[in-house]
Amino acid sequence: MSSLVVAQLINGCAIGMLYAVMAFGLSIIKGLLNVPNFAHGALFATGAYVCYAIANMGLPFGIALIGAFAVPALIGAMLQRFGLEKLAKADYLLQVLFLFGIALALEQSLVVIWGTSGVSLTAPSLLSGSFDLGFMRLPRYLVFVTVASATCIAVLWFLIERTKLGSQVRAGIEKSEMARCLGINIKGLLILGFALGAGMAGLAGGIALPLLGASSSSGNDMMSIAFVVLVLGGLGSLYGSVVAGLLLGIVQSLSTLVAPTMSTLLLYVVMTLVLLVRPQGLFGER
Amino acid sequence: MSNFQFNRRDMLKALAATSGSMMGGATWAQSAQGDLNIAVLSQFSGNYATLGPSILRGAQLIVEERGGKVLGRKINLLQRDDEGKPAVGVRRITELVENEGVRYFTGNASSAVGLAESEIAARSKVVQFAGGGSDEFTGARCNDFTFQWSAHPYTACSSTLEYIRKLHPNAKRIYTLTADYAFGHSLLKYTQALAAGLGFEVVAGDRHPANERQFTQYFNKAFAAKPDVVLLLTAGADFLAAARQLHSFGAKNLVVGAPWAAEIDDLKELTPEMRAGLILGLNYHAGIDHPVNKSFVVSAVKKFKTVPTYPMAMGYDTFRTLFLAMEKANSVDPTVVAKTLEGWRFDSVHGGTQIDAKTHQSIRPYYIARCKAASEMKNADDIAEIVYQGNKPQPVELNDCKRA
Amino acid sequence: MNNKHNGWRVPAILAAVLAVAPLTMPVNIANEIVVMAIFAMAANLIIGVAGLYSFGHATFFGVGAYMGGYVLAQFQTSTLTTLLIATVVGALSATIIGAIVIRRAGFYFMMLTFAFNQMAFYVVLTWSSVTGGEDGMGGITRTPLGIPGLGSLNLDDRQVFYALCALVFLASYYILNRVKRSALGLVLESAKENPRRTASIGYSVYRAQITAFAISGAFAGLAGALYALLYRFVPVDTISLAMSGNVLFMIVIGGLSSMVGPLIGAAVFVWLQGLFSLMWARWALLFGLFIVLVVFTMPNGLVGAFEKLRAFWAQRKGGRP
Numbered sequence A: 001m002s003s004l005v006v007a008q009l010i011n012g013c014a015i016g017m018l019y020a021v022m023a024f025g026l027s028i029i030k031g032l033l034n035v036p037n038f039a040h041g042a043l044f045a046t047g048a049y050v051c052y053a054i055a056n057m058g059l060p061f062g063i064a065l066i067g068a069f070a071v072p073a074l075i076g077a078m079l080q081r082f083g084l085e086k087l088a089k090a091d092y093l094l095q096v097l098f099l100f101g102i103a104l105a106l107e108q109s110l111v112v113i114w115g116t117s118g119v120s121l122t123a124p125s126l127l128s129g130s131f132d133l134g135f136m137r138l139p140r141y142l143v144f145v146t147v148a149s150a151t152c153i154a155v156l157w158f159l160i161e162r163t164k165l166g167s168q169v170r171a172g173i174e175k176s177e178m179a180r181c182l183g184i185n186i187k188g189l190l191i192l193g194f195a196l197g198a199g200m201a202g203l204a205g206g207i208a209l210p211l212l213g214a215s216s217s218s219g220n221d222m223m224s225i226a227f228v229v230l231v232l233g234g235l236g237s238l239y240g241s242v243v244a245g246l247l248l249g250i251v252q253s254l255s256t257l258v259a260p261t262m263s264t265l266l267l268y269v270v271m272t273l274v275l276l277v278r279p280q281g282l283f284g285e286r
Numbered sequence B: 001m002s003n004f005q006f007n008r009r010d011m012l013k014a015l016a017a018t019s020g021s022m023m024g025g026a027t028w029a030q031s032a033q034g035d036l037n038i039a040v041l042s043q044f045s046g047n048y049a050t051l052g053p054s055i056l057r058g059a060q061l062i063v064e065e066r067g068g069k070v071l072g073r074k075i076n077l078l079q080r081d082d083e084g085k086p087a088v089g090v091r092r093i094t095e096l097v098e099n100e101g102v103r104y105f106t107g108n109a110s111s112a113v114g115l116a117e118s119e120i121a122a123r124s125k126v127v128q129f130a131g132g133g134s135d136e137f138t139g140a141r142c143n144d145f146t147f148q149w150s151a152h153p154y155t156a157c158s159s160t161l162e163y164i165r166k167l168h169p170n171a172k173r174i175y176t177l178t179a180d181y182a183f184g185h186s187l188l189k190y191t192q193a194l195a196a197g198l199g200f201e202v203v204a205g206d207r208h209p210a211n212e213r214q215f216t217q218y219f220n221k222a223f224a225a226k227p228d229v230v231l232l233l234t235a236g237a238d239f240l241a242a243a244r245q246l247h248s249f250g251a252k253n254l255v256v257g258a259p260w261a262a263e264i265d266d267l268k269e270l271t272p273e274m275r276a277g278l279i280l281g282l283n284y285h286a287g288i289d290h291p292v293n294k295s296f297v298v299s300a301v302k303k304f305k306t307v308p309t310y311p312m313a314m315g316y317d318t319f320r321t322l323f324l325a326m327e328k329a330n331s332v333d334p335t336v337v338a339k340t341l342e343g344w345r346f347d348s349v350h351g352g353t354q355i356d357a358k359t360h361q362s363i364r365p366y367y368i369a370r371c372k373a374a375s376e377m378k379n380a381d382d383i384a385e386i387v388y389q390g391n392k393p394q395p396v397e398l399n400d401c402k403r404a
Numbered sequence C: 001m002n003n004k005h006n007g008w009r010v011p012a013i014l015a016a017v018l019a020v021a022p023l024t025m026p027v028n029i030a031n032e033i034v035v036m037a038i039f040a041m042a043a044n045l046i047i048g049v050a051g052l053y054s055f056g057h058a059t060f061f062g063v064g065a066y067m068g069g070y071v072l073a074q075f076q077t078s079t080l081t082t083l084l085i086a087t088v089v090g091a092l093s094a095t096i097i098g099a100i101v102i103r104r105a106g107f108y109f110m111m112l113t114f115a116f117n118q119m120a121f122y123v124v125l126t127w128s129s130v131t132g133g134e135d136g137m138g139g140i141t142r143t144p145l146g147i148p149g150l151g152s153l154n155l156d157d158r159q160v161f162y163a164l165c166a167l168v169f170l171a172s173y174y175i176l177n178r179v180k181r182s183a184l185g186l187v188l189e190s191a192k193e194n195p196r197r198t199a200s201i202g203y204s205v206y207r208a209q210i211t212a213f214a215i216s217g218a219f220a221g222l223a224g225a226l227y228a229l230l231y232r233f234v235p236v237d238t239i240s241l242a243m244s245g246n247v248l249f250m251i252v253i254g255g256l257s258s259m260v261g262p263l264i265g266a267a268v269f270v271w272l273q274g275l276f277s278l279m280w281a282r283w284a285l286l287f288g289l290f291i292v293l294v295v296f297t298m299p300n301g302l303v304g305a306f307e308k309l310r311a312f313w314a315q316r317k318g319g320r321p
Helices: A002-033 A040-056 A061-084 A093-115 A140-162 A164-174 A178-183 A188-210 A220-234 A240-260 A261-276 B003-027 B050-066 B086-100 B111-124 B153-167 B182-198 B216-224 B236-248 B264-269 B291-306 B310-329 B333-339 C004-026 C026-051 C058-075 C079-102 C106-126 C158-181 C183-193 C195-201 C205-231 C241-254 C261-279 C283-297 C302-316
Strands: A130-132 A136-139 B036-042 B073-081 B104-106 B127-130 B146-148 B172-177 B201-208 B231-232 B255-258 B279-280 B343-348 B350-356 B366-371 B384-390 C145-147 C151-153
Touching: A002 A040, A002 A140, A002 A164, A002 A188, A002 A220, A002 A240, A002 B216, A002 C205, A040 A061, A040 A220, A040 C158, A061 A188, A061 B236, A093 C241, A093 C283, A130 A140, A130 A164, A130 B104, A130 B111, A130 B182, A136 A140, A140 A164, A140 A188, A140 A240, A140 B236, A140 B264, A164 A178, A164 A188, A164 B182, A178 A188, A188 A220, A188 B236, A220 A240, A220 A261, A220 C106, A240 A261, A261 B201, A261 B264, A261 C106, B003 B366, B036 B050, B036 B086, B036 B310, B050 B073, B050 B291, B050 B310, B073 B086, B073 B111, B086 C205, B104 B310, B104 B366, B111 B127, B111 B146, B111 B182, B111 C145, B111 C151, B111 C195, B127 B310, B127 B333, B153 B366, B153 B384, B172 B182, B172 B216, B182 B201, B182 B231, B216 B236, B231 B236, B236 B255, B236 B264, B264 B279, B291 B310, B291 B343, B310 B333, B310 B343, C004 C026, C026 C158, C026 C183, C026 C205, C026 C261, C058 C079, C058 C106, C058 C205, C058 C241, C079 C106, C079 C145, C079 C205, C158 C183, C158 C205, C183 C195, C183 C205, C195 C205, C241 C261, C241 C283, C261 C283
Parallel strands: B036 B073, B036 B104, B104 B127, B127 B146, B172 B201, B172 B231, B231 B255, B255 B279
Antiparallel strands: A130 A136, B279 B366, B343 B350, B366 B384, C145 C151
C-alpha cells in the first residue's frame, strides 16, 4: 500500500508542476494587469495544437515546444495591445468579458483549423516507456513533465530575478504605482507581461500534449484548477503558485486513492476555505 | 425622468425586440400534406462532429435507394445538431416534432441524449431508433416508441470476454476502469456478471468522472493489483486519453480490452504504437458477409468514396428497417409501425435480426476487432481486423423493462 | 418622481410583446427566452444593481431546477407547490452562499462565487443516484396547474405553459423592478459606487446585499424550476460555469442598467443560439466575436445603445424629449 502512496505522490508532483506552470502564467497576468485571464485555457489549447502541428511536420519536439510558447505569447501580446489596453479605463467586468469572448472565439478557431476530434502525439522515443522501479512503474514522460515544467519556471525565475527587465516586471507586479512614477514603460511592460503569461499557458499545453492530448476544450479544466492554485498560492506572489500547484497536484492524486470522484470537489473546498480564512493565500501579501 | 420619456424609451426597446423576433420566425420551413417527415438528430458539432454527417449520409443513401418515397409518400429527411448534449437534443426533437411534424428519428451518439429524447418520443408518439450503449433504453426506461439499434451491452461484454478467453487461455485477473455514468455502469454490471462464468476475476476497479483527463493515478492503482487484463469500460475522449496514458506505462504482457469504446475511425487519433493489440468491440464493420450489407457497402463506396463504418450503417439500417416495417404494416402511423416491429424477424446489414417484442432491443451479433501493429498495417486505414463475433443476448432475469 | 404611472406602462408593453412573440417564432423558443429572462433579471439584481460580479449564479438556477425536477419526478407535486419549493430553496441557498461570499470583495468575491459554483456542479455530477449525474435528470412531468376557484389547467399544452411562464415573467419583472427602485435598490447602487461611504451614512451594506442575494436566488430558483418543466429534463450544464457565463453575457448584451436589458439579452442569446446553430456549427465563434464587439462598442448593452441613439435624435431635433 505504501508503494501505491509513493506512486501517487510522484504522479501528483508531475501533474502539480504542470498546474504550477499554468498558474505562474496566470499570476504574472493578474499581478501586472490586475485582470483574471479567462482566456488562459484557450491559450493552453492553442499551445497544444501548435505543438502538434509543428511536431507533425517532422520537426523535433523541442522546436514544437518553442512554438507552443511563442504562438500563444504572440496572441497574448496582441490581446493586450489591441484589446485590454483600450479597455484599461473601462469597467472591470468588460475586461473580463472581453477575455471570455476571445476565449470562445479562439477555441472555435482551433476547431475550424484542426477539426472537431482532438489530436494526440506520441512522445519522442527518448521520453517513452517507463522506468521499472520494482514497486511501481514510472512513465518516463511523467518525469519529463516534471523536469520540463521546473526548467520553465527556473528560466522565468532567472529572467525575473536577475535581469533589469525582470526587476521592472517585479516592480510592476508588487508595487505598480511606484513603477509608474519612476517612468518605467508600463505599456511595453504590460504587453510583455501578458505575452509571458500566455506563453506559459501555451507551453503547458505543449508539454501536456503527449499525456493528455489536445482538444478545443482541454484547457478549461486546467484553467479552473489554475485559478485554485492562484488563490492558494496567493496573489502578488509568483512563487506561491509553484508551491500551491505542487500541493494541489499531490492532494488530487492522493485523494484518488480514497475517493476519486471527490478529488476535484476537494480542490474547490480548499479554495473556498483559503479565500475565507486567509485570502492572501500561502505567500501573498495584498 | 418624466413619465412620457420613460414610456417612449421602453416602447422603442419593445418594438426592437418584437421585430427582431419576427426575423427569426421566417426560417422555419413548411412541408406538403401527406409527406413523411423523418429526421437525423445527431452530433454535427463538438467532439464527435463527424458522427452526424456520417449518419446523415447513411440515411440519405437508403432514401435515395427507395426513390425518395415510401407507400407513395414523399420522404423529407431533416437534420439537426444535438451537440452531444441532452438539453439540446431535447430542444431539437421537441422542435422537430412540434414544428416540423417529424414522426421517425434516429442518430443519437450519446446514451444520455438518446434517453432524454426517448421521453419526448414516448409522449409525442413518434418512433425513435436509438443508438448508444446504455442498457436503460431497453431496460428501466423502455417505452412503446423507442427501439435500440446497437447491440445490448451484455452482448458486448460477453463477446469481448469470450474472445479474450479464447486468445489468452490463462488470463485471470481483470482491472476495470469505468466511466462514471449510466453507460459505464451498464458495462461494469455485465462484466461482473459474466466474469466468473468465463474463468475471470475482477480484482480491482475504479470509476472515473466524465471528461477526466488524467488517468495515470488510476493506472498506478491498477498495476498494484497485478492484472492480466485491463478493461476500459469507457468511451470517446476519455477512452482515448486512457489508452494513451496506459501505453506510456509500457506494460508489455498486458491485455487491453475495450468493449464499447470507439469505432475504428476514432482510433486514428491514437498512433499505431498506442493501439497495437487493443481488443475493441464494434457495433458494425464493413466486412459483414451478408447480401444486404454487401450491397450497402457497394453503394456507399460508389456514392461517398469511402468504406462505411458504424455511424453510416446506423443511419442506413435504422431507416431501412423502418421503411420495410411501414410497408409491412401498410401505414406510416408511428403507433402502428411500432407494433409491427415488435417480435419481427428480418434481414438487416447484420444478416438475420430480430426485434424483441417487449424490450425493443435489436438482437444481432456484436463484432470484436484486434488492432494491428504498425508492421502489420497494409495502409493508413488498415487499423484493425475482425477476429470474432458474439451474440449472447441479455438474460431475461437481468432485464428491468416493465412494459406490458 | 411619479412612480405609480411608470409602474404600469412598461409591464403593459412587455405583456404586448410577450403576447405577440409566439406568433413570430416557435413557441418553445419564446418560452425559453422568457424563462432565461427571469434568470437574467434575477442575476442582474446582483451583478448590475449591486455591482457584485457573481461568476456562479447558475448555482441558484441549477438548485431550483434540480429541486423542482426532483419533487416532480418523485412525488408529482402540483405545479404551484413545485414552483414554491424551488423559489424557497433558491432563496435559501443564495442567502447562505451570499452571506459567505460577500465577506470578500472584487477578485476574491468573484473567485468565491466561482468556487461555490464548481462545488455545486461536482456535487450534482457525483450524486448521480439523485441527480442523474452526467446524464441529467429525466422523468419529469408537468402536473396540472390548480387555480383555486377556477379549476385546473393542463400544462401539457405548450401555449398554456408559455402563458404561465409569461405571467410569471411579468410578475417577476414588476417585483424586481420595484426592488431596484426601492430603498434597498438605492442602497445597493450606492454601495456599488462607494461601499464605505454608504456604510458610514448608516446603511447596513451587508444586510442589503444579503437581502439582494435572497431575492435574486428566489427568482433564479423559480426560473430553474420553469426550465425543468419546459424541457421535462434537467441537463447537468444547468448548474455549470458555462451557464453562469451565459447569463453574464445576456446581462451585458442587454444592458446592466435596466431590468428590461436582461429580457433583450436573453432574447438575443437564445435566438442567436437557436438560429445560428442551424446554419453553422461553429456559430460560437461568431458569438465570441459578438461579445468582444459589444464590449468595445456597447458597454451599456443594447439598452445603452438605444439610449444613446434616442439622445442623439433628441439633440438633433433641438433637445425636445
